[in-house]
Amino acid sequence: MKEKFRQSMGWLHTWSGLILGWLIFVIFFTGTLSYFRHEITHWMQPETHGSVKFDPAAVDKAVDYLKNNAPDEAAGWLIALPDERTKTIEASWRVLRIDPKYGIRPEITQNFLDASTGENTNARKTHGGEFLYRFHIELYGMDKTLGRWIIGIATMALFIAIITGIILHKRIFKDFFVFRGNKGVRSWIDAHIFAAVLALPYHIMITYSGLLLLMMILLPWNTEEFLREYKEMRAKMMSQPVEVIPSDYEAYPPVSLVPLLKDAEERLGEKIGRIYISNPGRRNMTAQLVPSRSDKITYTDRSRSAEAVVSYNLRNGRFYGEMTSEPVSAAYSIFNAFSTLHVARFADTFMRWLFFISGVMGTVMTATGLIIWTQKKAKAADKPFGRKLVEVLNIGGITGLAAATAAYFWANRFVPAAAENRMSLELWAFFGVWALTFIHPAIRDRKKAWVDQLWLCAGLYALIPAVNALTSSMNLFKAFSAGNMVVAGFDLTALAAGVLFAVTAVIVSGKEAK
Amino acid sequence: MFNYSAKTVYRLDVASRTVLAVLGGYWGCAAFTLLLTGLLPYDPKTAALTANMIFFLIYTCVFIWVFAVKKPLFAWLGVGIPSAVCGLILLLRGAA
Numbered sequence: 001m002k003e004k005f006r007q008s009m010g011w012l013h014t015w016s017g018l019i020l021g022w023l024i025f026v027i028f029f030t031g032t033l034s035y036f037r038h039e040i041t042h043w044m045q046p047e048t049h050g051s052v053k054f055d056p057a058a059v060d061k062a063v064d065y066l067k068n069n070a071p072d073e074a075a076g077w078l079i080a081l082p083d084e085r086t087k088t089i090e091a092s093w094r095v096l097r098i099d100p101k102y103g104i105r106p107e108i109t110q111n112f113l114d115a116s117t118g119e120n121t122n123a124r125k126t127h128g129g130e131f132l133y134r135f136h137i138e139l140y141g142m143d144k145t146l147g148r149w150i151i152g153i154a155t156m157a158l159f160i161a162i163i164t165g166i167i168l169h170k171r172i173f174k175d176f177f178v179f180r181g182n183k184g185v186r187s188w189i190d191a192h193i194f195a196a197v198l199a200l201p202y203h204i205m206i207t208y209s210g211l212l213l214l215m216m217i218l219l220p221w222n223t224e225e226f227l228r229e230y231k232e233m234r235a236k237m238m239s240q241p242v243e244v245i246p247s248d249y250e251a252y253p254p255v256s257l258v259p260l261l262k263d264a265e266e267r268l269g270e271k272i273g274r275i276y277i278s279n280p281g282r283r284n285m286t287a288q289l290v291p292s293r294s295d296k297i298t299y300t301d302r303s304r305s306a307e308a309v310v311s312y313n314l315r316n317g318r319f320y321g322e323m324t325s326e327p328v329s330a331a332y333s334i335f336n337a338f339s340t341l342h343v344a345r346f347a348d349t350f351m352r353w354l355f356f357i358s359g360v361m362g363t364v365m366t367a368t369g370l371i372i373w374t375q376k377k378a379k380a381a382d383k384p385f386g387r388k389l390v391e392v393l394n395i396g397g398i399t400g401l402a403a404a405t406a407a408y409f410w411a412n413r414f415v416p417a418a419a420e421n422r423m424s425l426e427l428w429a430f431f432g433v434w435a436l437t438f439i440h441p442a443i444r445d446r447k448k449a450w451v452d453q454l455w456l457c458a459g460l461y462a463l464i465p466a467v468n469a470l471t472s473s474m475n476l477f478k479a480f481s482a483g484n485m486v487v488a489g490f491d492l493t494a495l496a497a498g499v500l501f502a503v504t505a506v507i508v509s510g511k512e513a514k
Numbered sequence: 515m516f517n518y519s520a521k522t523v524y525r526l527d528v529a530s531r532t533v534l535a536v537l538g539g540y541w542g543c544a545a546f547t548l549l550l551t552g553l554l555p556y557d558p559k560t561a562a563l564t565a566n567m568i569f570f571l572i573y574t575c576v577f578i579w580v581f582a583v584k585k586p587l588f589a590w591l592g593v594g595i596p597s598a599v600c601g602l603i604l605l606l607r608g609a610a
Contacts, residue, residue: 005582012581159570160577167578211570219569221544222551222562329556331564 009164017161017366018373020154022397025366027154029401030136031206032359035344035352036490037129038085043490044412045123046472048088051114052484054081059257059275061118062091065111070280071095075106077277079257083292084349087486088112088121093280124417126426132405140427145217152214159207161369165196185375192368195361202358203365209342212335254285255317264289264310267322277314285314297337297346367398391446392438399453400437402501406460407433409494413471447508454505462498465491531580531589538590539576542597543569549600552607 017024033040042048059079066077070093080090091113094106112123127134134140138147179190196203216223257275264272273292279285289310311320328336340346344355374390411429415422441449468491469475479488518526547565554561576593583589 008582009578012578016577156570156573160574163574164578208570212567215566219544219547219566222547222566224562226559226562329560331556331560331567335563335567 006168006170009167013161013164013168014373016157016164017369020157021366021370021373022393023150023154024158025363025370025397026401027136027151027158028359028363028366029405030132032356032363033405034129034133034136035356035359037133039129039486039490040132041126041128041130042087042486043468044126044128044409045112045121046413046468046474047123047417048112048114048121049472049474049479049484049487051082051088051112051116051121052482054089054115055117056258056261058089058113058115058118059261062089062113063254063257063277065091065113065118065120066093066277066280069111070109072281074280075278077280079275079277081273081275081292082115083271083273085486087115087484088123089115089118124412125423126412127423131408131427131430148214148217152211152218155207155210155214156218159211162196162203162207166200169193185372188368188372188375192365192372195365195368199358199361199365202355203362205338205341206359206362209338212338213342254314257287257314260287260312260317261289263319264312267310268308283315286320287312287314297340370394370398388442388446391449392441395441395446395449395453396434396438399450399457400434402457402497403437403453403460404430404434406457406464406494409464410460410467413467451505451509454501454508458498458501458505460498461494461501464494464498527586530586534589534593535577535580538593538597539573539580542593542600543573543576545597545600545604546572549604 059081062079063077066079070077073095074093075096076094078090078092078094080086080092082088089112090110092108092110094108096104097107099105112121113119114121137151138144139150140147179194180186211218216226261272261275268291270291272289274290276288276290277285278288289312291308309323311323312318313320344352347355371394374387374394408426408430411426415425415429419425437453440452444452465476468487474482474484474487476488476491479485479491547569550565550568551558551561554564556564579592580589583592
C-alpha cells in the first residue's frame with residue numbers, strides 16, 4: 001500500500017495496535033494480575049489469614065463440616081487442600097440446577113476452613129481475584145459470548161501488531177540495547193521496544209495461546225467435532241432427574257480420609273491437592289484423590305488437568321483403583337501445551353513470578369505504544385478535540401485502571417465484612433473510581449492529569465500494607481514471622497508498585513518542567 | 515472519468531483493504547481451514563483442532579499481504595481467488 005514494505009508494516013502496526021489498544025491494555029493488566037488470582041482472593045479474605053500450617057487431621061473435620069452444612073441434594077463435595085498458593089482448606093459443595101438455556105449447571109457454594117483446625121473461618125464474601133480473571137476473559141456486564149468475541153478480536157489485533165512490529169524493526173536487537181532518556185517521543189519509543197523485545201517470546205506465546213483458548217468462539221464453524229461428545233453427554237444427563245436422597249438414608253460417618261490421603265500419595269508419588277466426594281452420604285459414596293499441581297506442560301487429558309486419579313470407597317475405605325488418562329495426539333499435545341502456558345498452570349512460584357514480570361512488560365509495551373501514538377500522530381493531525389479525546393482515554397485507560405484496581409482492594413477492607421451487598425459494593429468502588437479517572441483528565445490540563453493520577457496510584461498502592469495492618473489481625477511483619485508468604489507477597493508487591501508509580505510520577509512531572 | 519482527490523483515493527483504498535482483510539480474510543481462511551479439516555489424515559476432532567490452530571497464522575499472513583501489496587486490485591485478487599477455489603471445492607464436495 002505504501003511505497004516500501006516496511007512502511008506499510010509500520011502503518012499496520014500502528015493501526016492494529018491503536019484501534020483496540022485500550023482494550024489490549026486492560027487485557028494485559030488484568031491478565032497479569034490473574035497469575036496470582038488465588039493469592040489475591042486469599043488477601044481479600046483477612047478472616048483466613050490466621051490459617052497457615054496444615055494438619056492432615058483437619059481433612060476429617062472438613063468432611064464433618066460438609067456433612068453438617070451441605071444440603072441433602074448436593075451432588076458432590078470438594079475438599080481442596082492448602083499448598084504454597086492457598087493457605088486454607090476449601091470445603092465446597094455442588095448442587096445441580098436445571099438452567100433453561102445451558103442445561104444442567106452446577107451451583108457451587110465455597111467455604112474456607114482453617115488448615116490446622118478445620119473450623120470455618122467465616123471468610124467475607126468477595127469476588128476476589130476471580131473478578132480480575134473474569135474481566136480478563138469476558139469483560140463485565142454483558143453476555144459472556146459477546147465479551148469473549150470482543151476480547152478475541154482485540155487479541156487478534158494484538159497478534160497482528162506483534163508480528164508486524166517484528167517485521168518493522170530490522171535492527172530489533174540493536175535497538176533493544178539503546179535507551180535515550182529525556183528525548184520526548186524517542187524515549188517512549190525506546191521504552192516500547194525494550195518492553196516488547198525483552199519479553200518477545202512471551203508476547204508471541206501469550207497472544208497465540210489466547211487465540212487458541214478462544215478458538216471455540218472465534219471459529220464457530222469448526223466446533224461440531226469438539227462439541228459432539230459434550231452434547232451427547234448433556235442430553236443423557238438432562239433425561240435423568242437428579243435423585244434426592246435424605247442424609248439419614250443410611251447412618252454414616254464415612255471412614256477417615258487421613259490414611260487414604262497417605263496411601264494415595266504413596267501410590268502416585270505426588271502430593272494430593274483435591275478430594276472429590278461423590279454420592280455423599282449414600283451407599284456408593286466415593287472419593288477421588290487428585291494430585292495438587294502438575295509441573296508438566298502437556299496434560300494427556302485437559303479436562304481433568306491431572307495425569308492420574310486414585311479412587312476409594314468411602315464407606316469402608318477400600319481402594320477402587322487408579323485411573324491414568326490416555327495419551328493424546330501430537331496436535332492435542334501442542335494445544336494443551338499452549339493453554340497450560342497461557343494460564344501458567346504448570347508454574348511453580350519462581351516461574352509464576354517470571355510470567356508475572358513478562359506480563360508487566362506487556363502492560364508497559366501497550367501503555368507506551370498508546371502514548372507514542374498521541375505524541376506523534378495526534379500532534380501531526382492538529383485536531384485539538386481528537387487529541388484531547390485520545391489523551392483522556394490514555395490517562396483514564398492506563399493509570400485509571402490501575403487506580404480502580406487499588407480502589408477495589410481498599411473497598412474490600414473498608415466495606416464492612418458483614419455488609420449485605422458487599423460484593424457489589426466492591427465492584428462499585430472499582431467502576432466508580434475508574435469512571436472518575438476519565439472525568440478528571442477531561443477537565444484538567446493533560447500533563448497535570450497524568451501526574452495527578454500517577455501520584456494517586458502511588459499512594460493507593462504504597463498504603464496497601466498499612467490498610468492490611470489496620471483492617472485485619474495480620475500485617476507485613478506478622479505475615480513474615482507466621483510464614484504466610486501469600487499475604488506478605490501481596491503487601492510487598494503493592495508497595496513496590498506504589499514506589500514504581502511514584503518514580504514514574506517524578507519522571508513525568510520533571511518532563512513537564514522543561 | 516471520476517476525479518477524486520489524492521486524499522479520497524487513499525481513504526477509499528484503506529477502507530477497501532480493511533474490509534477485505536477483516537471479512538474477506540476471515541471467510542477465506544474459514545473456507546481453507548474447513549477444507550483442510552477434511553483433508554488431514556487424522557480423526558475428525560484432531561483434524562479440526564489442527565486446522566483451527568493454523569487458521570490464526572494464515573489469517574495474520576492474509577492481513578499482512580492485503581496491506582503490503584501495492585495495488586488494491588492485487589490484494590482483492592490475492593485473497594479472492596484462493597478463497598473462491600476453496601469455497602468451490604467445499605461446495606462440490608458437499609454436493610457429491
